[in-house]
Amino acid sequence: MKLSLSRLLAALATSVSLLSAAPAALAQEAVKIGFVGPYTGPFAVAGQSFRHGVEAYMAIHGSQAGGRKVEVIYRDSAGADPTLSKRLAEELVVKDKVSMLAGFYLSPEVAASAPVANAAKTPLFIVNAATPALMKMSPYFVRMGQAINQPAELAASYARQQGKSRGYVAVGDYGPGHIVEQSFMTKFTAEGGQMVGNVRIPLNTADFAPFAERIANANPDVLQIFIPPGAASVAFNKALAARGLTQKVMTIGQGEAEDSDLPLFDDSIIGFKSIIYIDANAKNAENVALSDWLKKNAGPTVRPNSFSIGAFDAMHLAFKMLNDQAGKPFNGEAAMKTLAGYSWKSPRGSITIDPVTREPIQNFYLREVVKGADGVKSNRVVKTWEQVKPTPLN
Numbered sequence: 001m002k003l004s005l006s007r008l009l010a011a012l013a014t015s016v017s018l019l020s021a022a023p024a025a026l027a028q029e030a031v032k033i034g035f036v037g038p039y040t041g042p043f044a045v046a047g048q049s050f051r052h053g054v055e056a057y058m059a060i061h062g063s064q065a066g067g068r069k070v071e072v073i074y075r076d077s078a079g080a081d082p083t084l085s086k087r088l089a090e091e092l093v094v095k096d097k098v099s100m101l102a103g104f105y106l107s108p109e110v111a112a113s114a115p116v117a118n119a120a121k122t123p124l125f126i127v128n129a130a131t132p133a134l135m136k137m138s139p140y141f142v143r144m145g146q147a148i149n150q151p152a153e154l155a156a157s158y159a160r161q162q163g164k165s166r167g168y169v170a171v172g173d174y175g176p177g178h179i180v181e182q183s184f185m186t187k188f189t190a191e192g193g194q195m196v197g198n199v200r201i202p203l204n205t206a207d208f209a210p211f212a213e214r215i216a217n218a219n220p221d222v223l224q225i226f227i228p229p230g231a232a233s234v235a236f237n238k239a240l241a242a243r244g245l246t247q248k249v250m251t252i253g254q255g256e257a258e259d260s261d262l263p264l265f266d267d268s269i270i271g272f273k274s275i276i277y278i279d280a281n282a283k284n285a286e287n288v289a290l291s292d293w294l295k296k297n298a299g300p301t302v303r304p305n306s307f308s309i310g311a312f313d314a315m316h317l318a319f320k321m322l323n324d325q326a327g328k329p330f331n332g333e334a335a336m337k338t339l340a341g342y343s344w345k346s347p348r349g350s351i352t353i354d355p356v357t358r359e360p361i362q363n364f365y366l367r368e369v370v371k372g373a374d375g376v377k378s379n380r381v382v383k384t385w386e387q388v389k390p391t392p393l394n
Helices: 005-028 044-061 082-094 107-120 132-136 149-161 175-190 209-218 231-242 259-264 285-297 306-324 332-337
Strands: 031-037 068-076 100-103 124-126 141-143 166-172 194-201 222-226 250-253 273-276 343-346 349-353 360-371 377-388
Touching (some): 031 306, 044 285, 068 306, 100 107, 107 132, 107 175, 124 306, 149 175, 149 273, 149 360, 166 175, 166 209, 175 222, 209 231, 259 377, 285 306
Parallel strands (some): 100 124, 124 141, 166 222, 222 250, 250 273
Antiparallel strands (some): 343 349, 349 360
């Protein structure tokens, strides 16, 4: 049976109408990003900073990308339970239909979630977890922070350049701390230094005096530390000060004394050095915009930190992926390919995603705590290593 001309034209018109409606429907459908983080519990400060980074990015850049509304779903990992983090990641992918995952405070949480990202081909932005071996677990992982060995190696080289010859390492007794310990000791001795001691401090320690005593008895001239930020770092610094070590020994850490945390310390923290990939007081346009948003919306003393900047940059990459696939259903595998070698301007400075490791190529900053004429303590950058390439451990 032949269609009449009028019926054929009507059928074609219906087909065209349906085809043209598809992009419109796609545009109306929100794309979801799942942020797993410790929004309650002992690490809640990090989770709060994750939120700050996400909310700041969307306030500055809008809530649409690729013609679609972006919706962020937060799930609370509460502490350090890898099983819970994996379950939350599964629920976000299966039930909430997220296109991307992000956040994750500790390395075991990321490792447990690797099978989820791999099975669903879902990009996962690692905001904080820093164990080098993580990146081998999934081709969908993108590091937004650092590999924990990098600043430790830079610290060892810097100490030797400053004529320091007797090294000591004090770290929290868990995986990342062990990597910092190994990395510093290997680099320091390779460059002619002598290790005079090392100690691993249990994470539940409240009394740091015995450890300060051991360090003092070893008589080092440089001390590499890696202690959880907050109360532990404050108590450890007080113990060092009580033994006169803060004035006698060059102490180098990582994130123990960020600008937002400095009001917690007394003046014994002045002179403390740290190496990390951010400068909370940087004057680039991106950091100024983030800083201004934080002061207005999170509190006058809140400063950018590694958690907020990591989340901010994760949102930048998420928006890039969505803009690259405007008008199309999101494809995680295709999206990952667009990140190889991608560069942009971040609050931390220029950053590039290494095409092989998916680690950031970025600046590292040696900072020293100083006290201004107004009595306010801050971290001042005294040395910059520009565009440091990733050096993952074997």
